[in-house]
Amino acid sequence: MRRVAAVATSLSALIATSIVAGPATASEASLSCALGRTDAHHSEGVDTWNSTYPRPDRGLDAVMVFLSFPDSRPVADPGELAKDYFPATSRFFDRASYGKFRLRPHIQKKWVRMPHTSTSYGIRRDWDAGHRSAYLHDAVAAADDSVDFSRYDMVYFVADPDAPGVDSDATKVVNLDQPMQADNADLRRFVTVFEQSPPDRNVLAHETGHVFDLPDLYHRPQDGKGDWDTYVGDWDLMGSQFGLAPDPFAWHKWKLGWLGDNQVDCAELTGSTLHTLRTLSAPKEPGDARRPRLLVVRTGKDSALAIEARGAIGNDRSVCKEGVLAYRVHSATASGSGPVQVLDGHPAGAACWGTSVYPPLADAPLGVGESLADPEDGVRIQVTGRTADGDWSVKVGRD
Template identity: 55%
Template structure:
């Protein structure tokens, strides 16, 4: 994590105090989400690197012009290569701009994907996280951007007009949808892709049958000493097409979801043929006539989406039916899946 100052502003805070807004919060989030399999060990630089141009010269903004972005990265990475040779071996580079500089726009924070990898201090980088946050920064913003570094898509909707609904697809239910969400833990689908859930923890019901699953809470830490064959199902995946699946997982107010609004079995649809911000994942509203947690939820209509005991959902397209039974000993629910 490196810190960039500009000739048109004198930083009012030290790099260490700014870094404390991001760590250990970000590292703790991923430690819980990965069941301890991902460890973020940040190296925090202790000095400001002076950029050669004023902050207003880089055209910083959410829809950053290619000219401004290229100039910013060229100058920043040039400073890094010249003054920070100890970066060899780093996996992620966080570039933090002085939040008090007049040309810094907090809405511009993003991961820059490089068309061609660059070598900095002998280390090849394909992505760079550029942080332009104010003080304090947006909640869990660095965890969201780190999710992009790991290859996860944006799950929010980007409306084409002011006042549009950014949270229509997943509401509070995943960090990649909203870092302000009440239940920001990563979907089980993402954890599986990242290798944090093992195949034996994912049930895939066969075509033309009825199966019953003890669905343990997604966020519950693994039980030490329990062998895989003992059963630890965290997710049920029903493939419904060449690029589509329905997923069920148990969400409770624990871990990263401690502020969750409505516990239960959450259902969502995954589509691998849909791009980032276009709805590659959509939460299925198990209670379409209700809403919950107004004033706290980013989308109250989906805050009560999970199914509870005695509730069910029938997918009209695939014909798959999910029926939620009693609580299972691990804290989750028994789930019955009927697949035509």
């Protein structure tokens, strides 16, 4: 029987999305408008890659393990529960990455019995570190007889959704600064899933994004009350998995290696300049590598203005309003503190009430003939038209 070893310090240092900084490796992002990676948690810097995270520019393998508890007899079948997540999550990433990233799920078809009751682990959103470490240690040990962890890049632990101690608000990533060990492999990344069936839309894709060093883009009110989606609204699932336009920002696709430097256009602002942008979620076509999908204006040492085109296609098929979207990026701002903030092209309006997670930003993109000026940086963006093949023409300059 394979034995599980755990580094003692890791069991008291389990913090969701805990890794802050790590070894740097070169990336394709060598343009002058590429912000440097900082020590901020899940920094939006793109000049180097934090090699302590797997980069999703190739195929990666994930095992999905279903956990039951002594205080509840599972009603659902693991194979049926797995259909709540796959193939939808793999398809989401396939579209988002233009086929560069393949998430290969390996579904365990039998329940793995945990040694303690579901209520004993104190499962909740702001989970006590001691309870969380006990849960992970027990889960790895219980699954080790049937799972060779050395075969996988990431682990999804899915709890019985009908167990009394399961809190659906507790789903999150756990990254370890000191790994657990099993099957002669270091285990650093777990997604602990406590969803009801059916689960929140795109929840697994959101949590998997943290495995790849993407930050939370939502705003969490200090008292837990109020609106969570004031920073980015429906745009990018790292803001809200319920968003109408969940395709990752072009900036994130650049960071992850799904867009290369030749698909990023840097504007120097020595005067007004004209650029064309291919719709972000449009599928890859011949010659696509030479058609920019991201326009960047460097505004400071750790800041930039990013501009992209969003349309009702692919992951964004339910988008509220098509057009050119602009947002500020701050590489020295930590996850959850607003590293990305969308600029509202229609500040006096709102749209898609009842379906949008934040209607004031649902109509943020600019249409043809519209413009906005960023008061923070004095950059004016104007959409001047569309090309014959549907690309957007954008003019940028100083206000």
